[in-house]
Each structure stands twice: as structure tokens, then as C-alpha cells.
Amino acid sequence: PPHFIAMEYKGMSNCIYKIYVTDSLIFGAKVNGYVTVQPNFGMGTSISKEKMHDPESYVARSMDKYDDLLSDPSAFLKADKDNFIIQRSDIKRVFHDPTKKWGMGYYPHAGKIEIEAIKTPMNRRGNRELILVGDQNPDRVLGLFK
Numbered sequence: 622p623p624h625f626i627a628m629e630y631k632g633m634s635n636c637i638y639k640i641y642v643t644d645s646l647i648f649g650a651k652v653n654g655y656v657t658v659q660p661n662f663g664m665g666t667s668i669s670k671e672k673m674h675d676p677e678s679y680v681a682r683s684m685d686k687y688d689d690l691l692s693d694p695s696a697f698l699k700a701d702k703d704n705f706i707i708q709r710s711d712i713k714r715v716f717h718d719p720t721k722k723w724g725m726g727y728y729p730h731a732g733k734i735e736i737e738a739i740k741t742p743m744n745r746r747g748n749r750e751l752i753l754v755g756d757q758n759p760d761r762v763l764g765l766f767k
Contacts, residue, residue, distance in 0.1 A: 622641045622642060622643050622691065623641070623642050624639050624640055624641045624642065624654075624764050625639075625642075625676070625755070625757060625759050625762045625765070626638070626639055626640070626676035626679055626680060626753075626755065627640055627734065627751035627752055627753055627754065628656065628679070628751070628752040629731075629749065629750065629751055629752070630724070630750070630752075631703075633657060634655050635649070635656060636651050636653060636654055636655065636656075636703055637652050637653035637654075637656060637679075637680065637681075637764065638650060638651055638652060638751065638756070639652045639681045639685065639687065639756065640679060640751060641687070641691060642765040642766060643691070644709075645708065645709055645710075646694070646706055646707065646708060646709065647708075647712075647731075647736070648687070648697060648704070648706055649703075649705040649706070649707065649749070650681060650687040650697070650700075650701070650704055650706060651684065651703040651704055652679075652680045652681060652684045652685050652687075653666060653679055653681040653684060654666065654681075655682060656679065656728075656748060657659050658699045658726035658727060658728070666681070668728070669766045670727070670731065672733075673727075673729060673755060674729055674756045675755055675756070676753075676755035676756070676757050677732055677753055677755075678755065679754050679755065682697075684701075685734055686702075687700065687704075694706055696753050697764070698743060700728065701714075702750075705740050705743060705744045705745070705746070705749075706743040706744060707713050707736065707741075707743070707744045707749070709737045711739040711741060712734055712736060712737070712738045712745070713737040713738060713739070713767075714735075714736075714737040715734065715735070715736050715737070715758040715763065716731050716734075716735050716763075717733070717735075717760075717762075717763055718733045718734075718735055718750075719731075719732040719733055719759070720733075722752050723748040725752070727754060728742070728754060728755075729756060730752050730753055730755070731753040731756070731757050731758070731759050732752075732753060732759060733746070733750050733751060733752050733753065734747065734749075734750075734751045734753060734762055734763070735749070735750055735751075736749040736751065736760070738765065747753075
């Protein structure tokens with residue numbers, strides 16, 4: 622299914638998600654842990670300046686294991702504790718906030734996709750602020766939700 626790559630802050634940390642958008646569900650699949658600028662002093666992952674404009678370069682290939690799990694929500698959620706699923710019926714609003722996200726350093730990003738949703742056992746945070754890493758078209762991403 623169609624997807625986009627986004628970063629979500631988790632307190633003082635962050636992680637990278639591949640966000641799959643289907644007719645009835647939004648799947649957030651954790652595909653990289655803490656991402657930081659260089660020098661990272663051994664903490665987290667840094668994306669090279671040559672590749673940082675490509676959203677797929679933020680995905681750790683060893684963690685990109687979800688395509689076969691999208692038909693089994695329970696297995697998808699068990700694959701990583703940070704994964705989430707939002708039912709479309711639980712979404713109140715989706716919009717693009719074009720303002721820059723503080724703390725992104727030199728990493729390019731196209732603002733944030735904001736998902737206002739009900740908290741559920743599959744989406745324990747409710748609302749999501751998903752930073753579009755690399756060069757992504759926010760209008761194309763919003764179009765996935767239409």
C-alpha cells in the first residue's frame with residue numbers, strides 16, 4: 622500500500638516510521654530508532670548528507686519487515702512496541718503544518734502531518750505529529766488520506 626516516511630518525537634528521543642495508508646487503517650511501522658545529526662558520539666543513527674534528501678534513506682533495512690504483516694494487525698503491533706494502528710473512523714482531522722520542527726538540525730523536512738485521533742489500545746498516543754523527513758510532497762501525503 623501507499624506509504625510515507627516520518628519522524629515522531631518521543632520525549633527526548635525520536636524514531637522513524639513508515640506510515641502505510643489503506644482504505645480503513647493507518648499503520649505506523651517503526652523502521653529506525655533514534656536519529657541524530659553528526660557527530661553522534663555513538664548515540665543513534667546519522668543519515669549522510671549525501672542521502673538525507675531521500676526519505677527512504679532514513680529506513681533501516683533490517684527493521685523494514687512489515688509488508689507481510691499488514692493483513693494481521695495483532696502480529697503487526699507485536700512486531701515492535703512502538704508500532705501503532707489508527708482506524709480511519711477514529712480520525713477527527715488530518716492536516717499539514719508547514720512550520721519547521723525545532724530540533725531537526727540540518728535534516729531537511731517538509732513540516733508535519735498532524736493526525737488528530739481518538740486514543741485506543743492500538744494507538745495509545747491518540748494525536749500524532751509526523752515530521753516529513755527528506756524531500757516529500759505534503760500535498761501528495763495528504764492525498765493518501767482522502
